[in-house]
Amino acid sequence: MLEIIVVGAGVLGTSVAYRLALAGAKVTVLEATRVGGGTSGISFAWTNSSNKAPRPYHDLNVAGMRAHAALKDEFGATPWWHSGGRVEWRDEAGRDEHRAKVARLKEWDYAVEWIDRKQLLDLEPDIDPAAVGDAPVAWYPEDGWLDPVVYSHAMMSAARRKGAQLHTQTKVTGLLVQSGKVKGVHTEAGETLTADVVVNCTGRWSNDTIAGTAPNVPLAPTVGFLVFTPPVPASIQRVVATPVCDFRPDGAGRLMVHWGPADALATPEITNRPGLDQAADLVARLTRILPGIAPVKPEASRITQRPIPKDGLSAIGPVPGLDGYYLMVTHSGATLSPALGAMAADEIMSGKSRPELAHFRPARFFC
Ligand SMILES: Cc1cc2nc3c(=O)[nH]c(=O)nc-3n(C[C@H](O)[C@H](O)[C@H](O)COP(=O)(O)OP(=O)(O)OC[C@H]3O[C@@H](n4cnc5c(N)ncnc54)[C@H](O)[C@@H]3O)c2cc1C
Known part of the structure; x- marks a missing residue:
């Protein structure tokens, strides 16, 4: 069974944790504060693709809107999402x-x-x-808005029902890297936790979290x-x-x-x-x-x-030269999270690239 550590329990981390747990991975979520305690807890959280360009970014946001609507079929009710237009x-x-x-x-x-x-x-x-x-x-x-903390809690709870572990008040201080491969993380409490894949969902703190153990994606918050x-x-x-x-x-x-x-x-x-x-x-x-x-x-x-990557677009995917590390950092996360969570989990579990993410790879910052 693939063992995966997700760092950060905002809208992105909880979305990918849920999809990974649903797909059968052994998931551990490490969160420095509480679920939704970062940017997701203070967001206008309008779900939309009204001002998003270029076209691939618009389409990605539309996929996010559709994914929010589709959760109703999956969960029966989605009290965290308001489709009022x-x-x-x-x-x-x-x-x-x-x-x-x-x-x-x-x-x-x-x-x-x-x-x-x-x-x-x-x-x-x-x-x-x-x-x-x-x-x-x-x-x-079809625009709406999200209660991001309620959503994050719902995704985290669904992930836990599928066996995921959640550790709040657990701050990651760097990656455990051996022979060019990420093997786990170090925590502020002095623990080392191992995994096959580490997913960094710590938003505007994503470079602090890795503390030089992986390349930084430049952010312009x-x-x-x-x-x-x-x-x-x-x-x-x-x-x-x-x-x-x-x-x-x-x-x-x-x-x-x-x-x-x-x-x-x-x-x-x-x-x-x-x-x-x-x-x-x-x-x-x-x-x-x-x-x-x-x-x-x-x-x-x-x-x-x-949490905005320097060119304004999402940065989702592996980082070149460092196996076992997957980064997810983006603005518009309230809109994008259910779609990005599903796409990222699919890539991590299958090893295949999702075409919708082709324009949004962290690799573009390292060419
Ligand atoms: C004012 C404002 C308005 C916005 N309006 C919209 C909007 O209208 N529509 C929209 O779609 N988006 C909007 N956004 C953007 C959206 O809120 C973000 O893209 C989204 O919340 C990011 O979620 P995240 O899960 O990536 O990050 P976060 O919610 O910040 O989650 C990261 C988590 O990582 C944790 N963490 C940090 N460091 C560590 C560490 N070392 N170890 C462990 N855990 C750690 C933090 O405590 C936090 O809980 C807005 C943002 C702001 C600030």
């Missing part, structure tokens, strides 16, 4: 680009259509039509600033993208708010973290779209870094 409009300056994007997505057979004011208000009655003005509104019925309201009197059911902010439900009536330019306020350093004062601006923006929720203050703000 997405509405989007832009300000005057962004409309040509918006039209061009929708035209391109239609050409690529992506589910998108223009809707009128009545259709928008049927979908989201609490949106103030005055805030939309005369902007064309795009409707993406960006900082994200997310703001959360308390429960508010609005019946928002889907992802809403507007010129002043993007938002979506986050459980029990809370809304999660993101606004791209506000990311610039945040740095990873603890000394320069925007707090609730800066978050108040995002909530004020939100009340321009949903006036019925005012007066309201932010309940929380959170900051994380996106």
Whole structure:
């Protein structure tokens, strides 16, 4: 039986662990904190392929969306995934680009259509039509969002039912490499655990995890600033993208708010973290779209870094010159994880390459 160590229990690590365990591997998951305790725990987690290019990356994200939908047949219910769709409009300056994007997505057979004011208000009655003005509104019925920690827990639980072991609070400090082959990992507690294959799913920490024992894939992480309201009197059911902010439900009536330019306020350093004062601006923006929720203050703000390989695309697969090591690091992991988990497990178990991953090999950084 193939023995496999998966390092990291976010959306990616738990997805691949589940698929590997299902395929009959002996799987051990090592996680420095808790399941979903990394980037997956602080993510906008919109499942989509709305802004993904080039075409192979778009197709990979569509595969992720389909894989989320397909889990319903496998699990009976998928309470972690919300298939509510997405509405989007832009300000005057962004409309040509918006039209061009929708035209391109239609050409690529992506589910998108223009809707009128009545259709928008049927979908989201609490949106103030005055805030939309005369902007064309795009409707993406197959977009959705994920509760990434709930999803990660469900995948990890399913993997454990298939015999996988989970060790939380277990930090990996490097790979055990013998004669050009990875044979296991070292942990901070001083243990050495052996395996036939090690899968590195530690996201933005993936280079720290290997600590020079394997080649680094260069990352260019960006900082994200997310703001959360308390429960508010609005019946928002889907992802809403507007010129002043993007938002979506986050459980029990809370809304999660993101606004791209506000990311610039945040740095990873603890000394320069925007707090609730800066978050108040995002909530004020939100009340321009949903006036019925005012007066309201932010309940929380959170900051994380996106685990993005330097060229913006996923890095999935073996690393040249080092047998027994498989890397999985990507942005858009909320969308991609069920598809990437299945594809990676298939490659590891069968030894055959999946064509969908051909453009996303770590090897491209070492040519
Ligand atoms: C602000 C923001 C918004 C986002 N919005 C979206 C979106 O709308 N749609 C979308 O699809 N994606 C989005 N993403 C990206 C998505 O959240 C990530 O791609 C995804 O969560 C990455 O998951 P992961 O499993 O690779 O990493 P993580 O969730 O970070 O998991 C890695 C795990 O490894 C553990 N770990 C680290 N080092 C070690 C070690 N040495 N030993 C053992 N364990 C270790 C960590 O504790 C962590 O639990 C967003 C990200 C951010 C930050």
